[in-house]
Amino acid sequence: xxxxxxxASPASTPPQAEDNEDVWSDTPLVPPESVAGRALAIVxxxxxxxxxxxxxxxxxxxxxxxxxxxxxxxxxxxxxxxRTGRDIxxxxxxxxxxxASFPGVGEARxxxxxxxxxxxxxxxxxxxxxxxxxxxxMIVVRRDGNxxxxxxxxxxxxxxxxxxxxxxxxxxxxxxxxxxxxxxVGAAIGIFALVLTAMGLAVGFATRGAMAGNxxxxxxxxxxxxxxxxxxxxxxxxxxxxxxxGGAIGGGAAIALFVALRLLSRRWATSASGEQxxxxxxxxxxxxxGIATIAALSxxxxxxxxxxxxxxxxxxxxxxxxxxK
Amino acid sequence: xxxxxxxxxxxxxxxxxxxxxxxxxxPRTFQFLTGPSGAGKTTLLRLILLALPPTRGLxxxxxxxxxxxxxxxxxxxxRKVGVVFQDFRLLDHLTTYQNVALPLRVQERDEANxxxxxxxxxxxxxxxxxxxxxxxxxxxGEKQRAAIARALIMRPELLVADEPTGNVDPSxxxxxxxxxxxxxxxxxxxxIATHDLALMDQFDGARRLVLGDGRLxxxx
Ligand SMILES: Nc1ncnc2c1ncn2[C@@H]1O[C@H](COP(=O)(O)OP(=O)(O)OP(=O)(O)O)[C@@H](O)[C@H]1O
Ligand SMILES: [Mg+2]
Numbered sequence: 001x002x003x004x005x006x007x008a009s010p011a012s013t014p015p016q017a018e019d020n021e022d023v024w025s026d027t028p029l030v031p032p033e034s035v036a037g038r039a040l041a042i043v044x045x046x047x048x049x050x051x052x053x054x055x056x057x058x059x060x061x062x063x064x065x066x067x068x069x070x071x072x073x074x075x076x077x078x079x080x081x082x083r084t085g086r087d088i089x090x091x092x093x094x095x096x097x098x099x100a101s102f103p104g105v106g107e108a109r110x111x112x113x114x115x116x117x118x119x120x121x122x123x124x125x126x127x128x129x130x131x132x133x134x135x136x137x138m139i140v141v142r143r144d145g146n147x148x149x150x151x152x153x154x155x156x157x158x159x160x161x162x163x164x165x166x167x168x169x170x171x172x173x174x175x176x177x178x179x180x181x182x183x184x185v186g187a188a189i190g191i192f193a194l195v196l197t198a199m200g201l202a203v204g205f206a207t208r209g210a211m212a213g214n215x216x217x218x219x220x221x222x223x224x225x226x227x228x229x230x231x232x233x234x235x236x237x238x239x240x241x242x243x244x245x246g247g248a249i250g251g252g253a254a255i256a257l258f259v260a261l262r263l264l265s266r267r268w269a270t271s272a273s274g275e276q277x278x279x280x281x282x283x284x285x286x287x288x289x290g291i292a293t294i295a296a297l298s299x300x301x302x303x304x305x306x307x308x309x310x311x312x313x314x315x316x317x318x319x320x321x322x323x324x325k
Numbered sequence: 326x327x328x329x330x331x332x333x334x335x336x337x338x339x340x341x342x343x344x345x346x347x348x349x350x351x352p353r354t355f356q357f358l359t360g361p362s363g364a365g366k367t368t369l370l371r372l373i374l375l376a377l378p379p380t381r382g383l384x385x386x387x388x389x390x391x392x393x394x395x396x397x398x399x400x401x402x403x404r405k406v407g408v409v410f411q412d413f414r415l416l417d418h419l420t421t422y423q424n425v426a427l428p429l430r431v432q433e434r435d436e437a438n439x440x441x442x443x444x445x446x447x448x449x450x451x452x453x454x455x456x457x458x459x460x461x462x463x464x465x466g467e468k469q470r471a472a473i474a475r476a477l478i479m480r481p482e483l484l485v486a487d488e489p490t491g492n493v494d495p496s497x498x499x500x501x502x503x504x505x506x507x508x509x510x511x512x513x514x515x516x517i518a519t520h521d522l523a524l525m526d527q528f529d530g531a532r533r534l535v536l537g538d539g540r541l542x543x544x545x
Pocket of ligand 2: 366367368411487
């Protein structure tokens with residue numbers, strides 16, 4: 001082949017790709033920027049954000065309920081009821097003594113009247129005089145953590161010695177707490193599934209839209225001998241990039257929100273109401289584990305997006321090439 | 326290489342555009358496909374490219390019945406056929422170089438291995454200076470040459486070109502035709518659809534397939 005064609009002399013200087021190594025590198029075969037693509041990235045970002053929030057709150061709540069359970073499970077309380085004709089101070093001291101010497105108990109501490117008053121201050125107001133009220137006296141019994149504590153025996157011993165002492169192991173509370181946590185986690189899983197389904201549908205629509213919009217490219221690729229798998233992979237790359245972008249934005253926003261909440265809860269923790277909130281919700285913080293979970297969720301969303309669109313493209317290419325148009 | 330037996334085609338519920346078409350394209354042959362505008366030249370080429378199933382009749386490609394082919398064999402066959410479309414079908418978001426390299430890229434070859442080859446071909450069709458620009462800024466003739474280079478890069482066994490000289494001046498048209506003839510001499514079968522009578526007259530010896538009223542007349 002010896003007859004080279006005339007080289008067209010460029011009359012004007014058209015937009016020329018930069019003359020460096022980049023000009024050889026492979027441009028994505030599915031054009032990356034499109035309005036529909038940006039819209040999908042936003043949808044994915046929002047969905048990821050919602051899914052991450054749901055997951056984050058569920059995790060924080062499970063964490064908190066576990067912390068609570070751990071703290072409360074180590075403790076029992078003995079309530080000594082005031083009875084006419086009995087000296088409540090002496091009874092409280094006696095109950096504490098019985099409990100403290102019981103095997104398996106690490107510490108038994110009776111709250112003095114002053115301490116009890118202080119405990120009730122947030123609810124009943126300052127300047128409270130408990131001696132005027134028939135308020136029970138509390139003894140906190142802390143397990144020593146190793147040996148098993150025979151609760152039934154302790155209860156029997158207390159009953160024999162003091163008719164007005166009641167042992168409470170917080171079982172009912174913990175049961176309720178567990179139920180609550182389970183309901184919340186169940187609801188979170190439900191919301192999570194709904195959000196993922198909506199996102200899947202959006203990705204499906206977007207993939208079909210992108211196929212229709214790039215029909216000429218698909219045809220040209222077929223004619224130059226591209227296999228369906230190759231074309232499907234190009235779309236997968238395209239949607240993986242969109243998914244990563246959306247997932248990073250949504251997941252990043254969720255993580256930022258949880259970090260902000262954590263900082264806020266630290267600030268609150270120094271105030272009295274903050275202590276109560278902390279008692280209820282734990283430290284209300286998503287630990288590193290939670291943040292890693294959200295990050296993994298975002299990456300998972302991107303992978304799922306890419307995988308889904310590849311499957312859709314591969315399936316719909318089946319009859320694409322041989323259908324009369 | 327290509328064999329049509331009593332092939333008929335209609336689009337949708339319309340009238341038959343091609344009727345009882347039978348012909349053969351042998352290895353190392355050169356032929357024009359001609360006929361008035363709307364006669365069905367492009368349609369016939371699309372049948373050869375397996376872009377359309379025939380409404381009736383039998384099409385055999387490289388010895389294989391087109392109706393029996395699965396996707397993988399269709400892909401394999403297409404890699405033996407180079408196509409130049411009437412409307413070029415270059416991808417606007419890829420540079421000229423990337424467009425011409427596309428048939429190699431879809432086979433997932435390493436870019437470093439074919440860069441020299443593609444660059445050489447681009448220089449050879451006179452697009453050496455236009456390698457890194459995008460098709461929208463190419464002239465009609467430049468696009469045509471890019472489309473031709475893309476069809477040639479795989480050294481196809483069969484080259485199918487639809488109006489490859491439609492957008493160029495007569496002297497460039499002659500040069501492009503010489504290029505196809507050289508290709509033919511080096512062993513490729515060539516089918517060129519055109520309604521440019523003057524052009525065909527310059528290559529008098531070539532076989533002519535003439536479409537008219539849906540039927541095909543062959544002048545060897
Ligand atoms: N996708 C289609 N659907 C329906 N009819 C079509 C389609 N493509 C082509 N036709 C019709 O088929 C006939 C043949 O068209 P075709 O493009 O094959 O002609 P052609 O010989 O290539 O014409 P030209 O020389 O102008 O390129 C025309 O009447 C056209 O309107
Ligand atoms: Mg045509």
